[in-house]
Amino acid sequence: xxxxxxxxxxxxxxxxxxxxxxxxxxxxxxxxxxxxxxxxxxxxxxxxxxxxxxxxxxxxxxxxxxxxxxxxxxxxxxxxxxxxxxxxxxxxxxxxxxxxxxxxxxxxxxxxxxxxxxxxxxxxxxxxxxxxxxxxxxxxxxxxxxxxxxxxxxxxxxxxxxxxxxxxxxxxxxxxxxxxxxxxxxxxxxxxxxxxxxxxxxxxxxxxxxxxxxxxxxxxxxxxxxxxxxxxxxxxxxxxxxxxxxxxxxxxxxxxxxxxxxxxxxxxxxxxxxxxxxxxxxxxxxxxxxxxxxxxxxxxxxxxxxxxxxxxxxxxxxxxxxxxxxxxxxxxxxxxxxxxxxxxxxxxxxxxxxxxxxxxxxxxxxxxxxxxxxxxxxxxxxxxxxxxxxxxxxxxxxxxxxxxxxxxxxxxxxxxxxxxxxxxxxxxxxxxxxxxxxxxxxxxxxxxxxxxxxxxxxxxxxxxxxxxxxxxxxxxxxxxxxxxxxxxxxxxxxxxxxxxxxxxxxxxxxxxxxxxxxxxxxxxxxxxxxxxxxxxxxxxxxxxxxxxxxx
Amino acid sequence: xxxxxxxxxxxxxxxxxxxxxxxxxxxxxxxxxxxxxxxxxxxxxxxxxxxxxxxxxxxxxxxxxxxxxxxxxxxxxxxxxxxxxxxxxxxxxxxxxxxxxxxxxxxxxxxxxxxxxxxxxxxxxxxxxxxxxxxxxxxxxxxxxxxxxxxxxxxxxxxxxxxxxxxxxxxxxxxxxxxxxxxxxxxxxxxxxxxxxxxxxxxxxxxxxxxxxxxxxxxxxxxxxxxxxxxxxxxxxxxxxxxxxxxxxxxxxxxxxxxxxxxxxxxxxxxxxxxxxxxxxxxxxxxxxxxxx
Numbered sequence: 001x002x003x004x005x006x007x008x009x010x011x012x013x014x015x016x017x018x019x020x021x022x023x024x025x026x027x028x029x030x031x032x033x034x035x036x037x038x039x040x041x042x043x044x045x046x047x048x049x050x051x052x053x054x055x056x057x058x059x060x061x062x063x064x065x066x067x068x069x070x071x072x073x074x075x076x077x078x079x080x081x082x083x084x085x086x087x088x089x090x091x092x093x094x095x096x097x098x099x100x101x102x103x104x105x106x107x108x109x110x111x112x113x114x115x116x117x118x119x120x121x122x123x124x125x126x127x128x129x130x131x132x133x134x135x136x137x138x139x140x141x142x143x144x145x146x147x148x149x150x151x152x153x154x155x156x157x158x159x160x161x162x163x164x165x166x167x168x169x170x171x172x173x174x175x176x177x178x179x180x181x182x183x184x185x186x187x188x189x190x191x192x193x194x195x196x197x198x199x200x201x202x203x204x205x206x207x208x209x210x211x212x213x214x215x216x217x218x219x220x221x222x223x224x225x226x227x228x229x230x231x232x233x234x235x236x237x238x239x240x241x242x243x244x245x246x247x248x249x250x251x252x253x254x255x256x257x258x259x260x261x262x263x264x265x266x267x268x269x270x271x272x273x274x275x276x277x278x279x280x281x282x283x284x285x286x287x288x289x290x291x292x293x294x295x296x297x298x299x300x301x302x303x304x305x306x307x308x309x310x311x312x313x314x315x316x317x318x319x320x321x322x323x324x325x326x327x328x329x330x331x332x333x334x335x336x337x338x339x340x341x342x343x344x345x346x347x348x349x350x351x352x353x354x355x356x357x358x359x360x361x362x363x364x365x366x367x368x369x370x371x372x373x374x375x376x377x378x379x380x381x382x383x384x385x386x387x388x389x390x391x392x393x394x395x396x397x398x399x400x401x402x403x404x405x406x407x408x409x410x411x412x413x414x415x416x417x418x419x420x421x422x423x424x425x426x427x428x429x430x431x432x433x434x435x436x437x438x439x440x441x442x443x444x445x446x447x448x449x450x451x452x453x454x455x456x457x458x459x460x461x462x463x464x465x466x467x468x469x470x471x472x473x474x475x476x477x478x479x480x481x482x483x484x485x486x487x488x489x490x491x492x493x494x495x496x497x498x499x500x501x502x503x504x505x506x507x508x509x510x511x512x513x514x515x516x517x518x519x520x521x522x523x524x525x526x527x528x529x530x531x532x533x534x535x536x537x538x539x540x541x542x543x544x545x546x547x548x549x550x551x
Numbered sequence: 552x553x554x555x556x557x558x559x560x561x562x563x564x565x566x567x568x569x570x571x572x573x574x575x576x577x578x579x580x581x582x583x584x585x586x587x588x589x590x591x592x593x594x595x596x597x598x599x600x601x602x603x604x605x606x607x608x609x610x611x612x613x614x615x616x617x618x619x620x621x622x623x624x625x626x627x628x629x630x631x632x633x634x635x636x637x638x639x640x641x642x643x644x645x646x647x648x649x650x651x652x653x654x655x656x657x658x659x660x661x662x663x664x665x666x667x668x669x670x671x672x673x674x675x676x677x678x679x680x681x682x683x684x685x686x687x688x689x690x691x692x693x694x695x696x697x698x699x700x701x702x703x704x705x706x707x708x709x710x711x712x713x714x715x716x717x718x719x720x721x722x723x724x725x726x727x728x729x730x731x732x733x734x735x736x737x738x739x740x741x742x743x744x745x746x747x748x749x750x751x752x753x754x755x756x757x758x759x760x761x762x763x764x765x766x767x768x769x770x771x772x773x774x775x776x777x778x779x780x781x782x783x784x785x786x787x788x789x790x791x792x793x794x795x796x797x798x799x800x801x802x803x804x805x806x807x808x809x810x811x812x813x814x815x816x817x818x819x820x821x822x823x824x825x826x827x828x829x830x831x832x833x834x835x836x837x838x839x840x841x842x843x844x
Binding site: 053055056078079081082083085087089091093094095096097098099100102103106107108109110111112113114115116119120123137139140141152155156159344347349369370372373374378379381383385386387388389390399400425439440443449 | 670671674682686689690692693696697700701704705707708709710711712713714718719730731733734737738741742745746748749750751752753754755756757758759760761762763764765
């Protein structure tokens with residue numbers, strides 16, 4: 001008996017003018033399976049997932065049938081649905097309803113009308129299983145993003161569901177919290193046998209462990225197979241989704257490797273060792289010239305010290321850096337290290353109590369506010385939503401600049417022309433990011449600060465974003481970006497700095513920087529460091545592999 | 552370790568009875584007991600801040616008594632005439648002092664209430680009445696700090712593109728502030744949509760909701776409740792026997808103080824001071840066991 005049986009499901013939103021969001025979807029999901037659903041944003045993943053729980057199913061025209069445990073979905077009682085089908089959404093904050101951790105854990109059980117004694121036992125059990133006991137009595141407001149999402153998961157698991165549906169649960173989390181969360185999901189699947197259906201951008205942590213991957217494109221299921229076969233299929237189809245595959249898969253097919261396709265870094269290392277039993281002829285790229293003294297840096301910071309309150313610890317503890325004009329400068333580092341605070345210090349929102357910030361050779365305090373944020377410097381915040389204040393994207397852009405021709409140009413550059421009449425909150429994560437960038441660019445900055453620009457966007461959108469950044473660089477704009485996303489920085493940045501303990505420790509070109517790290521580095525480098533010296537991206541690896549095999 | 556660790560129902564019972572007694576029992580001995588216990592307990596709970604607060608209340612009592620007696624002229628014992636020829640009487644002055652004392656006592660009790668009652672106790676007590684009501688309260692308690700955080704986030708984001716509430720000319724500043732406010736509302740609606748999805752998906756709409764609590768009713772709760780009730784009974788007996796009343800108009804009249812009155816005074820004093828005694832005793836015992844280690 002299949003757990004979920006979807007037969008010829010077709011669906012269209014009332015506003016879509018007959019365009020189907022789901023078209024003839026037929027799927028069967030077995031009990032205890034771990035299924036990953038992938039596809040570009042807007043391919044209908046969320047719409048499909050929401051159909052699996054009828055209280056969340058969107059309004060519109062349906063046809064076809066969904067069976068849950070052989071019972072048609074609309075016949076499954078509310079009570080059964082609430083208890084048996086757990087649904088975790090994208091935004092950790094919005095899902096939490098109550099103000100205390102313990103209350104949130106009990107929320108579902110309260111709804112089911114569970115008696116006090118059972119509730120106590122279940123809540124205790126959940127708190128222990130998820131390691132929540134230390135923050136059981138805390139206010140939800142004081143939790144980190146990762147803790148919040150874990151709490152959402154735990155409060156759903158307290159109802160002991162048979163199925164767990166997760167819709168991009170880690171897109172708002174930093175990489176460490178994300179991989180913790182995904183490991184917990186995997187543990188639930190393995191230890192409790194709960195069926196898991198998940199959509200995710202972060203394929204590296206899921207793909208190797210999933211039983212099955214389903215690929216969707218414009219509302220259709222285009223592939224449904226084991227992860228290993230899916231990689232091959234997408235490569236042969238030349239599908240855009242191939243860019244989202246884990247690095248080992250991309251390298252394997254990109255280099256036309258032989259044997260079984262590796263999925264994890266470990267398998268990738270073994271595959272590479274087999275391909276090169278002896279040391280390869282070309283194991284490194286030619287050395288890059290060492291950076292000269294930077295003349296007229298666009299931005300220079302000298303030993304910045306900053307704390308939020310008089311008695312709170314220092315967040316910045318002597319940050320120094322110089323950013324050459326016209327470059328893409330990336331700052332990487334752990335959570336809460338002070339990266340975002342550094343950006344705020346650069347634009348004068350946080351005032352360091354010691355040290356100097358110079359923007360284009362002039363101290364930042366010497367600028368008048370109007371002067372600084374017009375034609376000089378501006379920042380794209382971590383949450384692009386916080387920048388929008390109007391009803392349509394067009395109005396939002398007009399707020400920054402009245403010149404329509406310029407708006408059109410910038411919209412074109414950021415590829416938001418088609419979205420101009422939408423409400424900013426209706427856009428997907430990647431689209432919001434681009435619309436916010438357009439808004440920021442209308443101040444005509446010469447120095448652009450980006451705070452975690454790749455958070456919550458899929459790999460396809462990341463590439464689009466990178467091309468926009470490249471165009472900006474051609475226009476002579478200097479870009480400073482802080483990010484957790486080492487893969488993105490390795491691929492596109494000119495210089496990378498490591499931020500740790502309130503200061504910038506090392507700065508180098510991505511190849512030298514990641515090439516010399518062995519933990520805090522890209523998957524490609526971890527996979528190849530025993531054979532190649534400084535291959536830090538999949539493209540680097542493919543390049544070296546081909547040089548050796550062909551020449 | 553203190554009174555706040557007892558069951559919220561007991562906290563509620565205690566404060567309702569002490570505050571009600573402070574208002575109803577106007578007889579000077581009862582009032583004085585009430586006043587002194589409230590003073591002592593608020594100092595025990597809030598420390599230096601309470602001392603300052605309580606001392607500030609004393610001049611207020613005096614001012615109130617003066618104000619009251621210069622506008623009310625009942626009573627038979629005239630002290631003197633004021634400049635427009637009205638009689639200033641001892642009765643009205645004393646009644647003013649009594650009222651002032653009552654208000655001060657209630658304020659001091661309330662300061663204890665705030666330190667004992669945390670938000671989740673209130674939520675719990677409402678949950679006993681109606682689980683939905685308590686959930687509603689809990690949602691509000693979550694929304695307020697979130698709104699604050701989001702407002703800060705939006706205003707920081709806007710400052711970094713030169714559109715903050717403290718940038719530009721006066722007109723622009725107002726426009727910027729209004730923008731932020733209107734977007735905050737949109738954001739709130741948007742986030743409630745997700746919250747309500749999350750609530751429905753966890754069965755919010757089902758019938759027969761229960762309320763989870765982290766509180767238990769233990770033996771120490773039972774023993775405290777029994778002692779509080781015993782004291783309250785004694786005090787109420789005093790009330791029924793007319794020991795707690797006093798008249799000021801036209802002349803000060805109250806029932807005579809007899810040896811049995813002291814039983815009522817004792818009962819009431821113990822009622823008011825029980826949490827304080829208990830807290831001091833627990834701390835003493837804790838220290839003693841520490842020393843023995």
